[in-house]
Every structure is written in C-alpha cells, then in structure tokens.
Amino acid sequence: MTSAIILSIGDELVLGQTVDTNSAWLSRELATIGVRIAAHATVPDDQPSIERAIRSATVNCDVLIISGGLGPTEDDLTRQALAGVLGMPLETDDASLKTLTAFFVNLKREMAGSNRIQAMRPRGTTMIENTCGTAPGIAAMFGDCRIFVVPGVPKEMKAMFSRDILPALREAGGGAAIVSTTLHTFGLGESNIAEMLGDVMQRGRNPSVGTTVAGGVVSLRVNSYFESPEKAVAEMERTTATCREKLGHLIYGQDEETLPSIVAGLLKASGKKVATAESCTGGLLAKYLTDVAGSSEYFTHGWVTYSNEAKTQQLGVPEDMLKGHGAVSSAVVRAMAKGAMRLAQADVAMSISGVAGPDGGTPEKPVGMVCIGIAFKDPHNASSVGTHGRTFRFSGDREFVRDRSAKMALAILRFHLTGIVMPF
Amino acid sequence: MTSAIILSIGDELVLGQTVDTNSAWLSRELATIGVRIAAHATVPDDQPSIERAIRSATVNCDVLIISGGLGPTEDDLTRQALAGVLGMPLETDDASLKTLTAFFVNLKREMAGSNRIQAMRPRGTTMIENTCGTAPGIAAMFGDCRIFVVPGVPKEMKAMFSRDILPALREAGGGAAIVSTTLHTFGLGESNIAEMLGDVMQRGRNPSVGTTVAGGVVSLRVNSYFESPEKAVAEMERTTATCREKLGHLIYGQDEETLPSIVAGLLKASGKKVATAESCTGGLLAKYLTDVAGSSEYFTHGWVTYSNEAKTQQLGVPEDMLKGHGAVSSAVVRAMAKGAMRLAQADVAMSISGVAGPDGGTPEKPVGMVCIGIAFKDPHNASSVGTHGRTFRFSGDREFVRDRSAKMALAILRFHLTGIVMPF
Known part of the structure; x- marks a missing residue:
C-alpha cells in the first residue's frame, strides 16, 4: 500500500494564526485512491527546518506532498530547501518563465523581479503548471520517494492536485481504494458503544471501525x-450492516445526518406538528428543531418558561403542582408539555426543566438533574392526551447540561415518532 | 527561547475526517508565554508511528505537547507508546482510579472494564487531572524534553492546558514575558475595524495588534x-487604551467576556427584566440570554412564535398588521416585543423576525433580511411603552443569518441598557 506524508510550510500555521485545512483535504483525496497517510507535519518558513522535515519524511513514505512556501517573498523557502535536500542548484524553467511573464502581461501589471524565482526549480525536477496563480508546483524524486510541491493557497493547491497529482498517483496505485462512512449514535457513552460493538472494533480489521465523540454524539x-x-464499497456496506445489527436503533443517522435533520424528516413524513416548552435549556430545543430549512412545516410555537410564574401563566402548570413537586419534576414537565401541545394545537410536545448549574443544586435535585417530558395525542382517540416524564442526570458544566438535555429531548422525540422503545 | 513541538494523534486526523484545530489553539497559547513552535506533527493511532514521532520530536524541542489517543478503546495507544519510548511499564495511578470510579458512580452508570486503562500511566510519570472528562493527562520527562499528554477532546484539552500546563511552562520561561489581551467588537466588519485602528496594526509594532473574526465578533x-x-503589562495596557480610544463603544468586552455575559451583567446591575419574542431565530436569542448562570434574575419568559397564528394568539400581534406589512416588518417586530413585554411584565423585550433561508425569499424581502424590535418602559412614565424596529440584511447561510440576528439583538439591548447611541 502506498503511503504518504503531508508537509505544510508556513509561520502562520505553526503560530496558530491559520488553521491548516489543506492537510485534511489532501488526506481525504489521497484516501480515495487507497493511499495510506502516515503523518502530517508542519514547519515554519525556515530553510533548515524545511530541509530536516523533507529528509525525515522521505525515508518514511512513498509519496511526500509539500504545500506552501512557493511565493515570491523572502520568507518563501520551500524551493531552496528542496534544492538543498536534492543537492542540486536552482535553475530557471524556460516554459514557466514564459507562462509567468504572460500572466503579468495579461493582468497588465509589471512583473516584480522577485517573481522570477517562481519560475525556478532544482535541476532534474519538473514543473507542475498552476492555472490559478503565479507559483507553479514542482515534482521531484528523492531516493524512492516521489515529492510533489504545491502552493499553500487552497484554491491553487486543490486545482493542481486534482488535475495533475491525483491522476499520476492513481495510475501508480493500481486501482486500490479506501471508502469511508460514519454512523451516529446518541445516548450511551463511547465505552458502552465499544463494548456493544465488540470485535468489530478490533485493530487491524479491514474494514476498520473506530469511534469518535463530539457534543455527546458517539x-x-x-x-x-x-x-x-467495488469491493471496498461492498465490504464497507457489510461492516455497516454488522454495526447496525449490534447497535440497532441506537444509530440515528449516517454521514451528514444530524439529530435535528433526522427528527425534521420524521416530522415532515408524518405530517405531525411539534411544540416545545423549555425551562433550563432556554430555547435551545426550539433552536435545534428550527435548524433545518422548512421547519415551519412542523414547528409553530415554542415557550421559554424560565420562571414558575411563566409556567403557570403561559402553560397552565398548576401552582400547587409546582409547590408540591418543584419545577424540576416529572409532573411539571408533563404538565408543561400538555399545555404547550394544547395551546399550539400540535400533535406532540416536548418539555425540559432541570438544574443547569453551576448554582441552584440541592441534595435531592443536584446540578445536572433534568426532567424531560413528552405529551402526545392518542392515535386512536384524538381527545385523549398521553404524557411521559423521565429524569436524567448529566455530568458537566452549564453548557454541557443544556446541550445534552436538548439533544436527549430530540432523541426521545425520534423514538416516539418511530414507535421504537428507547434502548436506554 | 524555549521551543515546542505539538504532536496530534488520531486516525480521523490523518485521514482528514477531522480538521485539527487543537494545534493552532495550543500554538497561540504557547506564543503568549514566549515559547517558539518548532513544528506540528500528526500521526495515526498506530503505536510504532506514535513512538517514532515522540522519539523524533523530543530531540528537536524542549517541550512536547501530545494530544489525543487517551480514550478507553483499543485504538487509543498514546499512553502505551509513551511507555514504550520511556521504557517503563504502565501502572495504575490510585488517585486517578478513585476519581474515575467516582465519576461513574456519580453518573449512576457502570464503568466499563476498558475505562480502567485511563487511570494508568508509565512508571515515573505523573497524572494531570481532567475535570471535564474521564481521561487524565500525563506529564513526563524524556532526556531534556518535558512531555505533556492531554486528551484530544478540545474542551478537556483546553481546560487542562490552561489550568496546569501553561502556568508550569510560564514559570520555567524565565524573565521575559509575552502578555496578551483580546478586545471584542460586534457590528462592523474586519476591514472597517482595521481602518479605524490605523497604524496601531502596523507589522513589527510591539505591542502588536491583530484582528481575528469568529461568529461575527471581530x-x-x-x-x-x-x-x-511589569513592562509587558504596562505597554499592553497603553496599547489597549489606544484601541479603546479609536473604537469607543464598538468594543463591548475583553478576554472571556461575551455579548451574553456583558448583557447579563448590565441587566443584573439595572435590576431590569427582559423578555424575548422570536420567529426566525427559533429560540436562539433566549438561549444566549440564558447562557449565563443566574439568568433567572433577569429572564422569565420567552416565546418562539414561528407561525403567524402563534404571533397573533400568543403575543397579540394584530392579524391585519401581519397581512398588511408581512411577518418580516418593523411594525410586526415592534408589536411582538410589546406583547412579550406586557405578558412577561418585563422592563424591556427584544423580538426578531426574518427570512433565514435558504428558501422563502422574495424580491422585497430577500433571504437574510431580518427585522429586530425592542419595546421598553418609558423611565419617566411607567404606563407608556416605547418601541423601535430596525431592519438588517445578513449575507450568509441559514445558520449565519440566525446567529447574527440573535447577536445583533443582544448588541441593540446592550446599547439600550447603557443609554449609548448605536455607532452603526
């Protein structure tokens, strides 16, 4: 399997002033033709550092992609560093000089003397044409390693990579391919999911299965x-099916799908309308439900009833109930959901009340305790309303508790709309 | 000058499925204490690769920061690789195991067997406590190089780095100092701000002033x-004062301050209560207003009136007005704000109605057009209500339009509460 290293050059990258997105893009492109990425590396605009990085990379991979440092200024030193590693002088490439000169004539601008360096390459290497900018790239060999140097400007880099470098590598790669997909779950932790997946996650397995966590989504x-x-896709699908067998309805979506987009799809398909009644999440659930274009099809009303008075006045939660059970209780969230559903003339309503913290916790109702309620029309008897309430305990800061609460309400709504019993 | 290398571990990074933002953040933080970044490197979840990268980095820098690969699953191999490089066995850290066990007890969830590995470290190293997640970090020495290993989850990594690692490195850094501060503005673009700042932004100036943009905040x-x-702080304060002179009330906050935290402070100080009435932002403004702990002091009621019917039924916006002016109009947002203020018995109310897109635009009311309303009690006559409405045009996708609208409402509320005329 061909292996590659991606080397990015630039002070702005090592100083953290620019986030390097080129390496991720190049990696995804290389993966599609079955090139394994051994490493990314980033070094500043400093010739000894660049030379050291090139030397060290070329012994550890078959293909080295270098981006950045081809500009006309004094701190662009990649071509000099490459010449240093190859032990070859820089010489002018006549065809490139002609193209470069024409580029400036075409712009009706005078070519600065410093631009001439951009038509130079180490002896024995070849140029890669740049149709979007002034800096051509350079293709070279060092030992057994193929080296491609491209500008750091994403647009120029992408154009040159797609047009010249990817096809050359694909030919050399002999047709092998990596394909990828991602399945999303919400509700259980990473280690629980890993245990349920068992040996599908074994290292060295192909297709491989790995977990990542972001915002509570595993x-x-x-x-x-x-x-x-063809084989790569077929095997990917077989493994995906195995994961689905093991995790069942814990998997809510794939690739670009999100909890809001999945719930929106279910609501649109069912023709049902949802309303919200929120306390501690302060509108975040309604915000998630309206993240999706066309949300007015299924969402018309939401309430943020932050105080007890608001819960009573706006949603009709009985004062006695608030006194007896407290605002963070199953009884109150059920009443909130029921009130919201009735007022909005919705088919289903979700409600949330909890202790987001950092203050306001008590021994009985600690920070992180959140009640989530649902009210829904009985499908067999339109005048009858069903309600449920569940209590959760989320461990994290205010932002964490609020975010997980709103997502959990979406997860509960998803299970309600699909008629599937919640697996957690 | 101390030099550092940042090493990121993860298949998802080398495959390009996740863009590495940790390295840029760490670089910026290290720069503030005068640490020079020699390189970034990224390798996959593969023990020999990680070991090779650690060995190669430690001979080229004084400080090595490693992020990622501390999770509980089989493809988390950073601690094993570190043990390999150090030539030390992994052993359980009793204090960490206790913390980890308590974490799960507290969550009322069973600890998976695989989590136990997270309490282990190579003999002779020390743990770095993780207060936001299950994976503690590890501090080690290899030759003359200080090594700090932190989780890849940005939130956990940042908390641990700021709390433990940065102070330790600052102490080791000797006398010279870089100090930094950040001033935040909202409402004008980066180039407008740069023009107003003029030569304060000149390259090579010390203290230096640079702009960054995130979420509309310049x-x-x-x-x-x-x-x-002492000198560094004094000079920083002199430059900060110059920036404040040039930008005046465009600057709403400094360092950790956010629009929500500033508005929350103003509301708390004034004893005023705010209510919200939102259409296109779907609850995002209420969410921002309740981001801050203790928000129940000033926020009790919010409405998400997404449909026209909801605006009429819940907030009393006249049907004729909706027909005549349309839901996205100054008249309607003023009526929404007025209704919300009255129902919530608040002192001020903010309302938003707009075309978030991507569909629903017309030539007169294109996607991105948003009306923001405010209603407020006349300070001299409690029975009299003032209202204003302003129309904005935001250029971006649905998420962008919604976010900027909610932030603009916060900015308007800030100017209202301070009595300052809006500078844009």
Whole structure:
C-alpha cells in the first residue's frame, strides 16, 4: 500500500494564526485512491527546518506532498530547501518563465523581479503548471520517494492536485481504494458503544471501525480498503450492516445526518406538528428543531418558561403542582408539555426543566438533574392526551447540561415518532 | 527561547475526517508565554508511528505537547507508546482510579472494564487531572524534553492546558514575558475595524495588534513582549487604551467576556427584566440570554412564535398588521416585543423576525433580511411603552443569518441598557 506524508510550510500555521485545512483535504483525496497517510507535519518558513522535515519524511513514505512556501517573498523557502535536500542548484524553467511573464502581461501589471524565482526549480525536477496563480508546483524524486510541491493557497493547491497529482498517483496505485462512512449514535457513552460493538472494533480489521465523540454524539467511522472500489464499497456496506445489527436503533443517522435533520424528516413524513416548552435549556430545543430549512412545516410555537410564574401563566402548570413537586419534576414537565401541545394545537410536545448549574443544586435535585417530558395525542382517540416524564442526570458544566438535555429531548422525540422503545 | 513541538494523534486526523484545530489553539497559547513552535506533527493511532514521532520530536524541542489517543478503546495507544519510548511499564495511578470510579458512580452508570486503562500511566510519570472528562493527562520527562499528554477532546484539552500546563511552562520561561489581551467588537466588519485602528496594526509594532473574526465578533489581539512582566503589562495596557480610544463603544468586552455575559451583567446591575419574542431565530436569542448562570434574575419568559397564528394568539400581534406589512416588518417586530413585554411584565423585550433561508425569499424581502424590535418602559412614565424596529440584511447561510440576528439583538439591548447611541 502506498503511503504518504503531508508537509505544510508556513509561520502562520505553526503560530496558530491559520488553521491548516489543506492537510485534511489532501488526506481525504489521497484516501480515495487507497493511499495510506502516515503523518502530517508542519514547519515554519525556515530553510533548515524545511530541509530536516523533507529528509525525515522521505525515508518514511512513498509519496511526500509539500504545500506552501512557493511565493515570491523572502520568507518563501520551500524551493531552496528542496534544492538543498536534492543537492542540486536552482535553475530557471524556460516554459514557466514564459507562462509567468504572460500572466503579468495579461493582468497588465509589471512583473516584480522577485517573481522570477517562481519560475525556478532544482535541476532534474519538473514543473507542475498552476492555472490559478503565479507559483507553479514542482515534482521531484528523492531516493524512492516521489515529492510533489504545491502552493499553500487552497484554491491553487486543490486545482493542481486534482488535475495533475491525483491522476499520476492513481495510475501508480493500481486501482486500490479506501471508502469511508460514519454512523451516529446518541445516548450511551463511547465505552458502552465499544463494548456493544465488540470485535468489530478490533485493530487491524479491514474494514476498520473506530469511534469518535463530539457534543455527546458517539460516531463510528468505517474505513474500507480493498483492491477495487467495488469491493471496498461492498465490504464497507457489510461492516455497516454488522454495526447496525449490534447497535440497532441506537444509530440515528449516517454521514451528514444530524439529530435535528433526522427528527425534521420524521416530522415532515408524518405530517405531525411539534411544540416545545423549555425551562433550563432556554430555547435551545426550539433552536435545534428550527435548524433545518422548512421547519415551519412542523414547528409553530415554542415557550421559554424560565420562571414558575411563566409556567403557570403561559402553560397552565398548576401552582400547587409546582409547590408540591418543584419545577424540576416529572409532573411539571408533563404538565408543561400538555399545555404547550394544547395551546399550539400540535400533535406532540416536548418539555425540559432541570438544574443547569453551576448554582441552584440541592441534595435531592443536584446540578445536572433534568426532567424531560413528552405529551402526545392518542392515535386512536384524538381527545385523549398521553404524557411521559423521565429524569436524567448529566455530568458537566452549564453548557454541557443544556446541550445534552436538548439533544436527549430530540432523541426521545425520534423514538416516539418511530414507535421504537428507547434502548436506554 | 524555549521551543515546542505539538504532536496530534488520531486516525480521523490523518485521514482528514477531522480538521485539527487543537494545534493552532495550543500554538497561540504557547506564543503568549514566549515559547517558539518548532513544528506540528500528526500521526495515526498506530503505536510504532506514535513512538517514532515522540522519539523524533523530543530531540528537536524542549517541550512536547501530545494530544489525543487517551480514550478507553483499543485504538487509543498514546499512553502505551509513551511507555514504550520511556521504557517503563504502565501502572495504575490510585488517585486517578478513585476519581474515575467516582465519576461513574456519580453518573449512576457502570464503568466499563476498558475505562480502567485511563487511570494508568508509565512508571515515573505523573497524572494531570481532567475535570471535564474521564481521561487524565500525563506529564513526563524524556532526556531534556518535558512531555505533556492531554486528551484530544478540545474542551478537556483546553481546560487542562490552561489550568496546569501553561502556568508550569510560564514559570520555567524565565524573565521575559509575552502578555496578551483580546478586545471584542460586534457590528462592523474586519476591514472597517482595521481602518479605524490605523497604524496601531502596523507589522513589527510591539505591542502588536491583530484582528481575528469568529461568529461575527471581530476581536483585537494585543500581544506585548518585553524584558519584564511589569513592562509587558504596562505597554499592553497603553496599547489597549489606544484601541479603546479609536473604537469607543464598538468594543463591548475583553478576554472571556461575551455579548451574553456583558448583557447579563448590565441587566443584573439595572435590576431590569427582559423578555424575548422570536420567529426566525427559533429560540436562539433566549438561549444566549440564558447562557449565563443566574439568568433567572433577569429572564422569565420567552416565546418562539414561528407561525403567524402563534404571533397573533400568543403575543397579540394584530392579524391585519401581519397581512398588511408581512411577518418580516418593523411594525410586526415592534408589536411582538410589546406583547412579550406586557405578558412577561418585563422592563424591556427584544423580538426578531426574518427570512433565514435558504428558501422563502422574495424580491422585497430577500433571504437574510431580518427585522429586530425592542419595546421598553418609558423611565419617566411607567404606563407608556416605547418601541423601535430596525431592519438588517445578513449575507450568509441559514445558520449565519440566525446567529447574527440573535447577536445583533443582544448588541441593540446592550446599547439600550447603557443609554449609548448605536455607532452603526
């Protein structure tokens, strides 16, 4: 399997003033033709550092992609560093000089003397044409390692990579392919999911399955590497099916799908309308429900009843109930949901009341305790309303508790709309 | 000058499925204490690769920060690799195991067997406590290089770095000091702000002033590098004062301050209560207003009136007005704010109605057009209500339009509460 290292050059990158997105893009592109990425590296605009990085990379991979440092200024030193590593002088590439000169004539601008350096390359290397800018790239060999140097400007880099470098590497790669997909779960922790998946996650397995976590969503990444794209896709699908068997309805979506987009799809498909009644989440659930274009099809009303008075006045939660059970209680969230559903003339309503923290916790109702309620029309008897309330305990700061509460309400709504019993 | 290398571990990073933002953040933080970044490197979840990267980095820098690969699953191999490089066995850290066990007890969830590995560290190293998650970090020495390992989850990594690692490195850094501060503005674009700042932004100036933009907030980063901390702080304050002179009330906050936290402070100080009435932002403004702990002091009621019917039924917006002016109009947002203020018995109310897109635009009311309303009690006559409405045009996708609208409402509320005329 061909392996590659991606080397990015630039002070602005090592200083953290620019986030490097080129390396991620190049990696995804290389993966599609079955090139394994051994590493990313980033060094400043400093010739000894660049030379050291090139030397060290070329012994550890078959293909080295270098981006950045081809500009016309004094701190662009990649071509000099490459010449240093190759032990070759820089010489002018006549065709490139002609193109470069024409580029400036075309712009009706005078070419600065410093631009001439951009038509130079180490002896024995070849130029890669740049159709979007002034800096051509350079293709070279060092030992057994193929080196491609491209500008750091994303647009120029992408154009040159797609047009010249990717096809050259694909030919050399002999048709092998990596394809990937991602499955998303919400509700259980990473280690629980890993245990349920068992040996599917074993290292060295192909397709491989790995987990990542972001915002409470545990995602499974499936990478499938085979000698042909067809085989890679078929095997990926087989592994995906195995993951779905093991996790069942814990998986709510795939790739670009999100909890809000899935719930929006279910609401649109069912023709049902949802209303919200929120306390501690302060509108976040309604915000999630309206993240999706066209949300007016299923969402018309939401309430943020932060105080007890608001819960009573706006949603009709009985004062006695608030006194007896407290605002963070199953009884109150059920009453909130019922009130919201009735007022909005919705088919279902979700409600949330909890202790988001950092203050306001008590021994009985500690910070992180959140009640989530649902009210829904009985499908067999339109005049009858069903309600449920569940109590959760989220461990984290205010932002964490609020976010997980709103997502959990979406998860509960998803299970309600699909008629599936919640697996947690 | 101390030099550092930042090493990120993760298949998802080398495959390009996740863009590495940790390295840029760490670089910026290290720069503030005068640490020079020699390189960034990223390797996959593969023990020999991680070991090779650690060995190679430690001979080229004084400080190595490693992030990622501390999770509980089989593909988390950073601690094993570190043990390999150090030539030390992994052993359980009793204090960490206790903390970890308590974490799960507190969550009322069973600890998966695989989590136990997270309480282990190579013999002779020390743990770095993680207060936001299950994976503690590890501090080690290899030759003359200090090594700090932190989780890849940005929130956990940042908390641990700021609390433990940065102070330790600052102490080791000797006399010279870089101090930094950041001033935040909202409402004008980066180039307008740069023009107003003029030569304060000149390259090579010390203290330096640079702008960054995130979520519509244009921030000025002031870095002051001098031979002593006292001098660095004094010069930073002088430059900060110059920036404040040039930008005046466009600057709403400094460092950790946010629009919600500033508005919350003004509301608390004034004893005023605010209510919200939202259409296109779907609860986001209420969410921002309740981001801050103790928000129940000033926020009791919010409405998400997404449909016209909801605006009429819940807030008393006249049907004729909706027909005549349309839901996205100054008249309607003023009526929404007035209704919300009255129902919530608040002192001020903010309302938003707009075309978030991507669909629903017309030539007169294109996507991105948003009306923001305010209603407020006349301070001299409690029975009299003042209202204003302003129309904005935000250029971006649905998420962008919704976010900027909610932030603009906060900005308007800030100017209302301070009695300052809006400078834009």
